[in-house]
Amino acid sequence: MSEKCCCCATMKDERMDKLDEIINKHRNEKGALIPVLHEAQELFGYLPMEVQKKISEGLNVPLTEIYGVITFYTQFSLQPKGKYKIQVCLGTACYVKGSGQILDKLKEKLGINVGEVTGDGKFSLEACRCVGACGLAPVVMINEDVYGRLTVDDVEDIINKYKDK
């Protein structure tokens, strides 16, 4: 698979300068790490190693601690997000109603695992906790769109809807 690597040369873009600004802005605050990670995630869409390294140096926090925080909070991501972010709810209600099978089907159709992005950068796949739409279980969200009461057979149609967009 020819995944685009955006953490090397192209990363030396103005976004890295922006990151410096973010770090400088928060540098002397107590508990600066979380706000910096939030803003960096907004800036880059995810938090690759290069970005974490820079934050580690800038805030003088060990890289491993930063990695620990990122992997602890689900809102942070180590992987780039696709243009369409697919989230499958694995909360109890959805799970009972078969969201696990729907997730499997999505994996199969897209050829990626949870936390990955398709080669064309279009779709990323995530499992998430209860989204508060249990009445619609099982639920899948694609960006802001919510799909409820799904069956495995619906998966293909839905993906196709976005494929050509």
Added chain:
Amino acid sequence: MEMVNITIDTRKIRVPKNYTVLEAAKYANIKIPTLCYLKGINEIGACRMCVVEIKGAKSLQAACVYPVSEGLEIYTQTPAVRESRRVTLELILSNHDRKCLTCTRSRTCELQKLAEELNINDIHFDGETYKLPLDDFSPSIVRDPNKCVLCRRCVSMCKNVQEVGVIDTTERGFKTIVSSAFNKSLNEVPCTMCGQCITVCPVGALREKDDTDKVWQALADNDKYVIVQTAPAVRVALGEEFGMPIGSRVTSKMVAALRRLGFKKVFDTDTAADLTIMEEVNELIDRIKNGGKLPLITSCSPGWIKFCEHNYPEFLDNLSTCKSPHEMFGAVLKSYYAEKEGIDPSKIFVVSIMPCTAKKFEAQRPELSSTGYPDVDVVLTTRELARMIREAAIDFNNLPERYFDDPMGEASGAGVIFGATGGVMEAALRTATELITGKKVPDDSIEYNEVRGTKGVKEASIRIGALTLKAAVAHGLGNARKLLERIKAGEQYHFVEIMACPGGCVNGGGQPIQPSEVRSWIDLRSERAKAIYDEDRSMHVRKSHENPAVKKMYNEYFEKPGSEKAHELLHTHYHARDNYPETK
């Protein structure tokens, strides 16, 4: 100190106000089980093994973090307490990789001991067990996440004491593990290989890379001439592995055991420590006289060297170019000694018994092979030596007294004190004073108390003739950071000693492991150091430059400190290291 009155299991006691319930119980000689607690290092109340009932409190409380207060009533053995501790422990055990029979920590495992003490004879939960890969890529440290109980003691040690921070808790919930960033191997992150994390791990989740097999193989190979050398700190700690009190000196029994294991020669690394002092003092005097880079910083602690290469490359030129003593010794054995004894150096196999895991990494450094062969072939920790002794069924406690072989077994007291923080400094001062002034100092005034002891950073100004030598000593890498930052801010010293481990080698990452129960209340650093200083006082020769073996070596081979030959065999160089190299 303000005191408070409390009742603990109906006993009324008075304790200082700043005590925790656990400390108060200890004071009253009442035992409360603990797992994550390590006094001064990890007091986070995470595991809930130590719960007690407090009158008036709604739920059970963790004794290790609950402060005492006037009138507090504590119950440590109620049915609710016992039930809670048992459930906690069973839950930990339910997804633990319970392979005690083949675990290095069997006998010394705190989890195993808890299971025994809490009388666990069945585990009522089917924990989800999953198998994570072992990280055994580092030459020094092996991590087995399947044995980890998430107590975080290693994390605190690495992050807060050593201020390295290459391991931390990552992920969440059931998937929580202790790992490096991006789950990299310890071999691919700026781990210093100091092994301090191993010494605080209550279980078998962290251990040294076991190299005993390589040594057994060499010993069985008739074609090899296997020589062993032992570092000073090993002789004051090895006894602990065989049930002796902390601080026992077992030098002669250790030598006897090594003979029985079949080593051709048993030498003392202290001899090479004396050699190191000769070279290092020469370097110091040269730098002071000729305006060289100051402060000169010691280089015998490979954990410190790797830390410096990763974090303070601007200080690499300050480092003494001296190899660490056991590496010098290896080089000498494969050159001078081989020639003298008519042994083919390719047949010589040097084993170093060290209190240190970082020395395993050091021995692999390609630049440490001046003779064309690695200076040292295998490094074993004190713990691994104990394992070999047990495997060979040697009754250690009843061994006769035996002494190091000549001529490389002769050492001075100065070489011995290398094992404790401040020791290299003191040894150097003993020699520098006499070399600079040309006057002999009587043995009763060669002890430099200002550089001894467990204070994190120690400073001294010493008059040597017309010179006032400014010295500083740091032990533990967190303290090293503090000292280096001070130097960067403009503080001036001539000579600085840094050892990676808190307390120096006596408390090295390869030393016998003492459980939290012992470590929390007894200072291993000072108990073992006491034994080192006693050993020094028992020696006839206490200054490196008076060691006859060293004098002879210079006469017959090296000519003088800093000679060309000395540089070729006894000195080395360093290089900056990338902290997180990008790997794909």
